[in-house]
Amino acid sequence: MSRLAVRCGPLDLVNPVLAASGTFGYGDSFQRFFPLDALGGFVTKTLFLAPRHGNPPPRIAETAAGMLNSIGLANIGWDRFVAEKAPAVNAIRGTSRMLVNIAGNAPDEYHRIAERVEADRALVACDGIEVNVSCPNVKEGGTNIGCHLGQFRETVRGVRAATTLPVFVKLSPNVADVVPFAACAADEGADGVSIINTLYGMRIDVDTRRPVLGTGSGGLSGPAILPVGVHWTYRVRAALPDLPIFGIGGIADWRDALEYLLAGAQAVQVGTAAFVHPTAGPEIVAGLERWCAERDTTIERVVGAAHRAGELADEPVWTG
Amino acid sequence: MSRLAVRCGPLDLVNPVLAASGTFGYGDSFQRFFPLDALGGFVTKTLFLAPRHGNPPPRIAETAAGMLNSIGLANIGWDRFVAEKAPAVNAIRGTSRMLVNIAGNAPDEYHRIAERVEADRALVACDGIEVNVSCPNVKEGGTNIGCHLGQFRETVRGVRAATTLPVFVKLSPNVADVVPFAACAADEGADGVSIINTLYGMRIDVDTRRPVLGTGSGGLSGPAILPVGVHWTYRVRAALPDLPIFGIGGIADWRDALEYLLAGAQAVQVGTAAFVHPTAGPEIVAGLERWCAERDTTIERVVGAAHRAGELADEPVWTG
Amino acid sequence: MTTDFPPAAPMAGGDARVLSLLGVDDVGEGTCWLRFARPAGADCDPGQFFMISPVEPTGGVFLGRPFSIGDVRDEQWRFLVRALGRGTRWLRSLGSGAPLRVVGPLGRPFDLAARPVHRLVAGGVGLAPFFHLARRLRAERPGTRIELWYGERTAAAHTEMDSDEAGLFDVMERFTDDGSRGRPGTVVDGLAGRLADPDAAWYACGPHPMLRALAGAMAAAGTEWARFSLEERMACGFGVCQACVVPRADGPGYRLLCMDGPVVDPREVAW
Amino acid sequence: MTTDFPPAAPMAGGDARVLSLLGVDDVGEGTCWLRFARPAGADCDPGQFFMISPVEPTGGVFLGRPFSIGDVRDEQWRFLVRALGRGTRWLRSLGSGAPLRVVGPLGRPFDLAARPVHRLVAGGVGLAPFFHLARRLRAERPGTRIELWYGERTAAAHTEMDSDEAGLFDVMERFTDDGSRGRPGTVVDGLAGRLADPDAAWYACGPHPMLRALAGAMAAAGTEWARFSLEERMACGFGVCQACVVPRADGPGYRLLCMDGPVVDPREVAW
Numbered sequence A, B: 001m002s003r004l005a006v007r008c009g010p011l012d013l014v015n016p017v018l019a020a021s022g023t024f025g026y027g028d029s030f031q032r033f034f035p036l037d038a039l040g041g042f043v044t045k046t047l048f049l050a051p052r053h054g055n056p057p058p059r060i061a062e063t064a065a066g067m068l069n070s071i072g073l074a075n076i077g078w079d080r081f082v083a084e085k086a087p088a089v090n091a092i093r094g095t096s097r098m099l100v101n102i103a104g105n106a107p108d109e110y111h112r113i114a115e116r117v118e119a120d121r122a123l124v125a126c127d128g129i130e131v132n133v134s135c136p137n138v139k140e141g142g143t144n145i146g147c148h149l150g151q152f153r154e155t156v157r158g159v160r161a162a163t164t165l166p167v168f169v170k171l172s173p174n175v176a177d178v179v180p181f182a183a184c185a186a187d188e189g190a191d192g193v194s195i196i197n198t199l200y201g202m203r204i205d206v207d208t209r210r211p212v213l214g215t216g217s218g219g220l221s222g223p224a225i226l227p228v229g230v231h232w233t234y235r236v237r238a239a240l241p242d243l244p245i246f247g248i249g250g251i252a253d254w255r256d257a258l259e260y261l262l263a264g265a266q267a268v269q270v271g272t273a274a275f276v277h278p279t280a281g282p283e284i285v286a287g288l289e290r291w292c293a294e295r296d297t298t299i300e301r302v303v304g305a306a307h308r309a310g311e312l313a314d315e316p317v318w319t320g
Numbered sequence C, D: 001m002t003t004d005f006p007p008a009a010p011m012a013g014g015d016a017r018v019l020s021l022l023g024v025d026d027v028g029e030g031t032c033w034l035r036f037a038r039p040a041g042a043d044c045d046p047g048q049f050f051m052i053s054p055v056e057p058t059g060g061v062f063l064g065r066p067f068s069i070g071d072v073r074d075e076q077w078r079f080l081v082r083a084l085g086r087g088t089r090w091l092r093s094l095g096s097g098a099p100l101r102v103v104g105p106l107g108r109p110f111d112l113a114a115r116p117v118h119r120l121v122a123g124g125v126g127l128a129p130f131f132h133l134a135r136r137l138r139a140e141r142p143g144t145r146i147e148l149w150y151g152e153r154t155a156a157a158h159t160e161m162d163s164d165e166a167g168l169f170d171v172m173e174r175f176t177d178d179g180s181r182g183r184p185g186t187v188v189d190g191l192a193g194r195l196a197d198p199d200a201a202w203y204a205c206g207p208h209p210m211l212r213a214l215a216g217a218m219a220a221a222g223t224e225w226a227r228f229s230l231e232e233r234m235a236c237g238f239g240v241c242q243a244c245v246v247p248r249a250d251g252p253g254y255r256l257l258c259m260d261g262p263v264v265d266p267r268e269v270a271w
Ligand SMILES: Cc1cc2nc3c(=O)[nH]c(=O)nc-3n(C[C@H](O)[C@H](O)[C@H](O)COP(=O)(O)OP(=O)(O)OC[C@H]3O[C@@H](n4cnc5c(N)ncnc54)[C@H](O)[C@@H]3O)c2cc1C
Pocket: B061, B062, C049, C063, C064, C065, C066, C067, C068, C069, C070, C079, C080, C081, C082, C083, C084, C085, C086, C087, C088, C089, C125, C128, C129, C230, C231, C232, C233, C234, C262
């Protein structure tokens, strides 16, 4: 499938379709549906140094062509991941790339887990780190690190300093402009960015008259947010043409994936769609292969093509 | 229908359902579907002092449970509105409230059109002004006024100074936090806020390999964004319990409207849904009436009810 | 969108209705007639259009699709629909009984010329409005000649007509780009030399490049009386969303196709 | 979501399938059997569940809904579905032939006790898993007595059973809260005094308040062998989304109901 082979910064991928963090477990959950190496790679659930129980239920709510989640980054913690998950995943992943997604309660916790990932490289055959900055900074009154440029910079800098592994920073759309965050990640030596994480959202149960989610608000994902992710992917590509991008948000079929690639992402990550349609990822790979073959082209040639006939990102956006 | 009667700041409304700006023309377009006073009120298309032709087509794109638009605030300008539209609308609007939505290319243009609205009060029987701050500031390199607190404050201050009419400020969701903008509007003497305008979004045509919209990006609206609007309505209500709110975004039926009311909006505005379902507004009114009657309650009592059993907005949002 | 299933019937809404499909009949490669019972007392004129959408967003289809009224026959409203993208493929996949939102009639109809010859020029599914138009011309312009000039890419794409439909036209010239049926080449080529005919009124509908070419040829030939039905993306269909703009010939700015059209004099448009 | 209509068939995906409905049969107020042809070679155990969703988001229904396997009969997979909200109402409104995503079997099944008496305790649509369970018990625990204790709010809500279904149970005790059918009161009331029975194994499924009450009564009575099938919101059903948490009895934290359940020993859960 060399039409599909693509480089995303330091990573070479057999195809441009990965599984997104928090929707693929630790890599060992989809065996029943397809072999791991059907995908170009996958990103683990966000790992903290210590395990987290996560938020009280209900943790999900349905929305029009999407869903809300308030999982609360429940995870087994780094040590259990190394002991219980890594050996099996190392064995089965084949050609698929594994990115370990990390986070903490404050910038220094990010740095510490990044050091552990670096230290445990012999035990965990991971190909890179994805930094989930969309977390409240517990030590700073809960400001979301991914929405605050200063804390964002501090977080990325420390992670970069802690490891020589490829580092991708996963950006939050809950900001006025994603571009400065992407630029900051690039300044700080990140190898690329992942665009986007979930949007803030809430549903209210009109019968109980309370928010559906146990925590009130959560993160919006699914087909509903695809245009938001494509918009920011296009903008970041226009401003930083050399910065590798994972396009994420609402991808459910190969056409959706192609929109991100044309907008400038080297590869995409599929999340929510895999809950309702577990084989969405491999079907997207097959669809892209067919599309490239029919046009005798390759993914490498398609990436960013939407910019070629003239840049549309310099203009301010007049809606309404 | 006194169960539905509600006060939204200085406005008293026969029911809490209005038509949103840009989706109802100048008030004279829905006669063929229902009489104007079936709604509590309506907001005009955004008016500038001078007419605007708007953006090159295509101006819309479909998305999952939503749409993008890049109309570019095409409008007939204040003078033609006064001469050609206002007389007819004054005559037919009955009990429905009319808000004139205004904007400009820079803060001082907002101030000038607000002065005109004030000066022409005898000619245009409007009940208030809604300020659409989601516009690029042409004199400041196109920064979106609604996403920049300094320019936002300057804009609201001047409009407030120019008129004694009720002033509602329509907030953009394309910010890290909507609450400071709502607080700023309140500081500057606005009578209330409208939450939310469209989110930035893009679609790409995989056949032409170009963005679908003539301008590249546009504004996302429709059911897809409902949870985003409910989230910010809830957050603003929690932070500023006395600030009147119009809830907007993705409302297509009475349950959707009720979510905004429970979250803390005194009234709602229906936009995109009316394109595909022109009678959505009156059907929502009927649904709310039924719901209130069955429970022998009133809209006034329902507003903000989702906060009563304990506030969920103080906590940082842990998604993922 | 959390409406109950089955969807609640809408309140009296003038021209906004939920109608259930009577049937979907294939009449050539990817093209079908969508049929609805004509609502009591509802009328529409040739060249007007309707916005047709799912009652709730369905499989990525949310907005209404604009379709010209194709034919009014046997107390039915009929729409000739070619399955091209998401929404039209979805419509074609429906079975009878499926509920759909049908908003209209909308827009400016064809006006009827007082001329002895009416030439209806159709490219592809641009054929749609001409059945209803031909019936109207027969009724209101008796004794005039009605010609259909109809081009498709290839033979398989040609819409099959029953005798009643075919009988609406005194003359029917078929064209195919590949020569596989009727005359080879485009309709516009086929009309070369005839455009100055003072007896003829011209009604055209088809893809934009075809209409642009025809408008150019007509300008050159000095054609006096012509009406084109144009297409642009539409969200509402009744003048509020400002999506459906076409550049106006007189000065800068645009016309709203759903209000000032879809039927226009080609001289009103900057091509 | 821009998949073509009709949806492309999925690639071989293990337990992820698109199946078309064989039929929807109403069997009592708002309750129906959804029937599918059993895919060749596919098996599932009593107490396991499936995630069922539209092939594409439809009318506000996007996520899969979890349903226990209700019965496996006539080479069919049958799901007993009560229409409560958006998705279940939509499922009930479908006709035969409708394509649906059906992912599973998922989760931990009922294990079968080695006891002479099996008491199946059902509240409302919690009845669903017990047809398949009773068949399995008949096959693997021959000569034991299978009792169904089944409560509903009122008579009209009771699921009607054909003779084959009713014949699965040696004893059937029906209850209604309002006394309109069978014994008055809740099943849990009806069981008072029996819970210590050393010959009995207990299998329960129903609304959370009922199960909480039953778990409390069992703890008090020192019931030895019981299995409950619980409910929680689920996005995936196979352990990746972390939505389906129930508080664990041992220390803080949660169990994932889709992996450690849905069938649990009531003593594993903090009620
Ligand atoms: C006034 C008018 C009358 C029409 N009459 C007919 C008719 O009788 N029969 C027929 O088959 N077609 C007709 N069309 C064209 C028809 O509306 C489009 O083919 C249809 O909207 C395409 O939708 P889709 O879902 O297949 O394509 P998609 O690409 O999935 O549509 C995406 C969006 O783009 C819009 N769009 C795409 N192509 C067009 C187009 N050519 N014109 C307008 N909007 C478009 C869609 O409405 C939708 O909003 C008419 C168009 C107009 C404006």
